[in-house]
Structures are given as C-alpha cells and as structure tokens.
Amino acid sequence: MRNTAAGRPGAAEDSGRLMSIGAVLAELREEFPEVTISKIRFLEAEGLVEPQRTPSGYRKFTRADVDRLAQVLRMQRDQYLPLKVIREQLDAQDRGEAPRLPGPSGPHADELSAGLAADADLDGPVTLDRAGLLAASDVSPGELADWESYGLIAPDAGGRYAPEAATVARLLSDLGRFGFEPRHLRGVKAAADREAGLIEAVVAPLKVHRNPRTRARAENTAHELVSLASRLHEALVRAALGAGGGQQGNRPGYRPDYPNRPGTA
Known part of the structure; x- marks a missing residue:
C-alpha cells in the first residue's frame, strides 16, 4: 500500500x-x-x-x-x-493505476450530474440543485422539507445546496430510523454552527494573506480543524455515555423521552 x-x-x-x-x-x-x-x-x-x-x-x-x-x-x-x-x-x-478525478456514479448518476452541471461553469464551489440533492442523498422531498423547516439543511440565496448537504441528509435519515426527529437535532446544528464560527476565525487571516500558498493552506487548515473537532465531539459523547453505556439517567439534564430507542414504547 x-x-x-x-x-x-x-x-x-x-x-x-x-x-x-x-x-x-x-x-x-x-x-x-x-x-x-x-x-x-x-x-x-x-x-x-x-x-x-x-x-x-x-x-x-x-x-x-x-x-x-x-x-x-x-x-x-x-x-x-x-x-x-x-x-x-x-x-x-x-494500485498501479494512473490517478484520475472521480465523477458521479451509482443509480442516480445522471440525475446528480444534471444537478451539478447547472453551475459547473461558474466560479466558486460546485453546488447542487434540489433535484440533485434528493438524488445524491436518496431521501424524499417531504423529508427534506421537514429538515429545512427546522434549519438542519438550508439552500443558499440562489436556492442551491452545498455538496455536504447530501451527507447531512443521509445522516439525518439514518438517525430517523432510531427515533430521532428534526426537533431533537436542533441543538446539534447549533453546536455545529458555533464550531464553524470558531474555525472560520482561525482560517480567516490565512484567506486574506498576501502569499497565495498561505491562502491555499486555509482549506487544508479548515479540514484539519474539522477533523479534530469531530473527534473531540465523539470523545465527549462517549465519555458522557460512560464506559458501560448505562449511566445516562444519572447525568444532569438527561431526558428519558429524548428520543425512544428502537423497540421501546
């Protein structure tokens, strides 16, 4: 390897x-x-x-x-x-292959490509239209509308979505199978927005630096900080659950109805 x-x-x-x-x-x-x-x-x-x-x-x-x-x-x-x-x-x-950039694939490749193509010639990051987002995440229009009503996913001013929105939608759908409703996850979104603000404060000086290489490092620095923040979040959740996963009821602010686990009433 x-x-x-x-x-x-x-x-x-x-x-x-x-x-x-x-x-x-x-x-x-x-x-x-x-x-x-x-x-x-x-x-x-x-x-x-x-x-x-x-x-x-x-x-x-x-x-x-x-x-x-x-x-x-x-x-x-x-x-x-x-x-x-x-x-x-x-x-x-x-693998001994010539490196190449991947393109969209899978059952919704054509639909997703169409959603991306609409602004492929524009400056800035490629985004998804609504049809492209639905195809990439394999969720229903009703689910997407529900998540949008709680601010968990939001389009930009032009009605388009960042590619990460597809990942968010898939995760929201997976959590929904365990009983998590959009109202349960508003706090998670608020925490993510705060973390994004902290990361932006760190990389903002790099973005306006006179050296183009320093400006280019802003994206990699942001990726590194996102990874560290994600690992910290996971570690904190695991620590809060406890090694045995059975001490939730003793934690301050624990809500036993938030949400029901699979198989419970």
Missing part, C-alpha cells in the same frame, strides 16, 4: 529503520517548516499513512511512511489539492 524510498540518498541503509513521530517531525521540517505533530496525527487519522504501533501504543514510522507523508504535504503545498483528492490519487498510485 505504501510507496518506496527509491531515489532518496541513503535510503538503502535506513529503509528498515523505524522512526518515532519526533524523528519524523524533525526530518519533515527540513522541507516543511510549518508541519507539526498534530498535523502528522491528523494525516494518520485521515488514513493517509498507517504507522506501526508498539505494544505500549507508540507510533513507529517506516521510511516509506515518511516519504508518503512528504508526498502528501507536497501535493497540498504545490498543487493545493484537498485531502479527498490526495487520498484518491494515492490509492490509485498504490
């Missing part, structure tokens, strides 16, 4: 040596002075590198791991590619 260290001076001598995350950081900083340990951990969490673990849990990186990290960082710095595209290109490379 990983690339080799061919062509690197001295690679033959140390290709089998395992490195700590601190040693990896020191080497990468020769070319990428702004890289941090948090960035390396983030790229690992995104599945772009898979270091070994010692029995005590410490990360150990091979030469191929370090070269792969450097490749990812170069693609971000030099080509301004988002992590999703980088991952797809690396996966294709690992």
Whole structure:
C-alpha cells in the first residue's frame, strides 16, 4: 500500500529503520517548516499513512511512511489539492493505476450530474440543485422539507445546496430510523454552527494573506480543524455515555423521552 524510498540518498541503509513521530517531525521540517505533530496525527487519522504501533501504543514510522507523508504535504503545498483528492490519487498510485478525478456514479448518476452541471461553469464551489440533492442523498422531498423547516439543511440565496448537504441528509435519515426527529437535532446544528464560527476565525487571516500558498493552506487548515473537532465531539459523547453505556439517567439534564430507542414504547 505504501510507496518506496527509491531515489532518496541513503535510503538503502535506513529503509528498515523505524522512526518515532519526533524523528519524523524533525526530518519533515527540513522541507516543511510549518508541519507539526498534530498535523502528522491528523494525516494518520485521515488514513493517509498507517504507522506501526508498539505494544505500549507508540507510533513507529517506516521510511516509506515518511516519504508518503512528504508526498502528501507536497501535493497540498504545490498543487493545493484537498485531502479527498490526495487520498484518491494515492490509492490509485498504490494500485498501479494512473490517478484520475472521480465523477458521479451509482443509480442516480445522471440525475446528480444534471444537478451539478447547472453551475459547473461558474466560479466558486460546485453546488447542487434540489433535484440533485434528493438524488445524491436518496431521501424524499417531504423529508427534506421537514429538515429545512427546522434549519438542519438550508439552500443558499440562489436556492442551491452545498455538496455536504447530501451527507447531512443521509445522516439525518439514518438517525430517523432510531427515533430521532428534526426537533431533537436542533441543538446539534447549533453546536455545529458555533464550531464553524470558531474555525472560520482561525482560517480567516490565512484567506486574506498576501502569499497565495498561505491562502491555499486555509482549506487544508479548515479540514484539519474539522477533523479534530469531530473527534473531540465523539470523545465527549462517549465519555458522557460512560464506559458501560448505562449511566445516562444519572447525568444532569438527561431526558428519558429524548428520543425512544428502537423497540421501546
């Protein structure tokens, strides 16, 4: 799955040596002075590198791991590619295929492509029309209208939706099968809006920087912060539930009717 260290001076001598995350950081900083340990951990969490673990849990990186990290960082710095595209290109490379950008696929590919094509020639991010969103998320118009009435999904001023709206719709539909209604999830949306505001405050100075590479890093920084915030949210929820998952009734503010679990009255 990983690339080799061919062509690197001295690679033959140390290709089998395992490195700590601190040693990896020191080497990468020769070319990428702004890289941090948090960035390396983030790229690992995104599945772009898979270091070994010692029995005590410490990360150990091979030469191929370090070269792969450097490749990812170069693609971000030099080509301004988002992590999703980088991952797809690396996966294709690992399979021995020529990297290519994916297009829409699946049972609603034509309908989704039509929803995207309407503004494909415009500057800015590609968005979905209502039909494209329904096709991409495989939900009913009634469900979408219900979520919109609670502010969980909202179009822009032109009546179009961000591509992420399809993911939101699918997750809302999945949660609905467990009894979660739109009114139950308004607090989740409010918390997400607050987190987005915090992230925007961090990346806003990067977006207006005079250096175009610094401006391009704003998107990658935002992705990293979103991942960290998501992991924090999951950890907090798990901690609140407790190791056994049976202590909810003892927590302040717990509402036993919010919502019913499958199979309960």
